[in-house]
Amino acid sequence: MKGYVEGRRTREGEKRWRAGWRIGPRPAHGPWRNKRFKAEADLRQALHEIDSGQNWSIQRVSYRAVLEKWMELKRPNLKPSTLNDYQSAIDRYLLPRFGHYQLDQISPALLEDFIADLRNTGLKAKTIVEILRVLNQHFRYAVRRHHIRYNPLTDVEKPRLDKPEIDFLRVEEIRKFVATLPRDWKTSEQLQKSFFNRIPKLPEPLRGVVIRYYVQNQKVERIARDLSLAEGTVKSRLHRARQVLQFLPSRNDFHGDYIFFLIAILSGMRLGELLGLQWNDIDWETKKIRVRRALWRGKINGKWQWVLQRPKSKAALRDLDVSEDLLQELRKHRLACPKSHNELVFCTQAGEPLEARSLMRWHFEPALKRAGLRKIRFHDLRHTYASLLIAQKESPKYIQTQLGHASIKTTFDTYGHLMEETNPVAAARLSAVVLNGSAKSR
Structure with a gap:
């Protein structure tokens, strides 16, 4: 907002100045001053008060009412997964705590107490920060709508997020990992048959639970009811059986482990992007995989549903370079895999x-264990891909586009320490070029 300073002469011939500005359709003025700099100070003060909301007429409203209006505004533009995350934070934490407050009653002290209570429940700092991000959006919306003069969350000490250390597989570890994966559907089925042959060797009560779950195809709830056990006990026994056998087959009968994890390592695709990959996304001629969607499973209107949604960001829409060897493995997989309703x-x-x-629990983690490797996250395969590109001295811009980062700053912040390992060599090359060149010129 802009204002102005106007001047006039009195009857005595003396010069006077005053500040002027506008609030909506209504003009406003400051007092007449005998010095121009005083009127300019009045103008700065008035504009500051307007920008900070001190001159607004506040429309008092409850936090719940603002939240409902905000959701109406945001809902059409949110991905189902984002909407689910927002709704979860609101239903579990924000409404129970602030739903009965008027918005202007929520003070920085009240918010600090809220953060302390979240910490005491054992929530991780990252989860608390995500909850506060949702709350911050509510306050910013309320300020724009003149329900409060300022955002109280700006004066609150927020949890500090330590930068997590990334982990990735080295080349030898990749070879070990890939060697443990069944290379085709037939080998995977044989691995399952081997598992069933080892069931009789399990001690009780593990054997009974595993037979009911995998052979008789009973659900955890029924097993617990039939054996008069808690569901948590049944799950812990299945977990114990997996530790003993180092492998439990997935009940979804998926046998594409080799190509699935190979693509993850050689393309850096996110898990949801891989699960949402369709056959028409593969360009066999130009040797590219087009990332256009991600698969998400969550509750919509109280029901669990599968949704193919847009990827994480606009930059995540990308075309990945892949090798002919990887395409050849995909052709083999296409001949063996079942027909999908969505061409997955x-x-x-x-x-x-x-x-x-299920994929992580019954396929990824057992494969790591069979290879004798430490436990890592699936997302670390994405870091593995990035580390391979860096080792090959690919340009940071190429790495950014392949990974689908919105900014190259994200790429440097995440993988800069890996690039630093080549700095001494780069410095030596630069010195050799400059010094050797100057020596020749003499």
């Missing part, structure tokens, strides 16, 4: 989408 590259025997947790 990776699906169950029934053609349904894969469930991420």
Whole structure:
């Protein structure tokens, strides 16, 4: 907002100045001053008060009412996964705590107490920060709508997020990992048969639970009811059996482990992007994989649903370079895999989408264990891909586009320490060029 300073002469011939500005359709003025700099100070003060909301007429409203209006505004533009995350933070933490307050009653002290209580429940700092991000959006919306004069969250000490250390597989570890994966569907089925042959060797009560779950195809709830056990006890026994056998087959009958994890290592695709990959996303001629969607599973209107949604960001829409060897493995997979209703590259025997947790629990983690490797996250395969590109001295810009980072700053912040390992060599090369060149010129 801009204002002005106007001047006039009195009857006595003396010069006077005053500040002027506008609040909506209504003009406003400051007092007449005998010095121009005083009127300019009045103008600066008035504009500051307007910008900070001190001159607004506040429309008092409850936090719940603002929240409902904000959700109406945001809902059409949010991905289902983002909407689910927002709704979870609101229903579990924000409404129970602030739903009965008027918005202007929520003070920085009240917010600091809220953060302390979240910490005491054992929530991680990252989760608390994500909850506060949602709350911050509510306050910013309320300031724009003149329900409060300022955002109280700006004066609150927020949890500090330590930068996590990334982990990745080295070349020898990649070879060990890939060697443990069944290379085709037949080998994977044989691995399952081997598992069933080892069931009788399990001690009780592990054997009974595993037989009911994998052979008789009973659900955890029924097993718990039939054996008069808690569901948590049944799950812990299945987990114990997996530790003993180092492998439990997935009940979704997925046998594409080799190509699935190979693509993850050689393309850096996120888990949701891989699960949402369709056959028409593969350009066999130009040797590219087009990332256009991600698969997400979550609750919508109280029901669990599969949703193919846009990827994480606009930059995540990208075309990945892949090798002919990888395309050849994809051709083999296409001949063996079942037909999917959505033309998914990776699906169950029934053609349904894969469930991420099941894939990690019954495929990824056992493969790491068979290879004798430490436990890592699936996302660390993405870091592995980045580390391979850096080792090959690919340009940071190329790495950014392949990974789908919105900014090259993200690429440097995440992988800069890996690039630093080459700095001494780069410095030596630069010195050699300059010094050797100057020596020759003499």
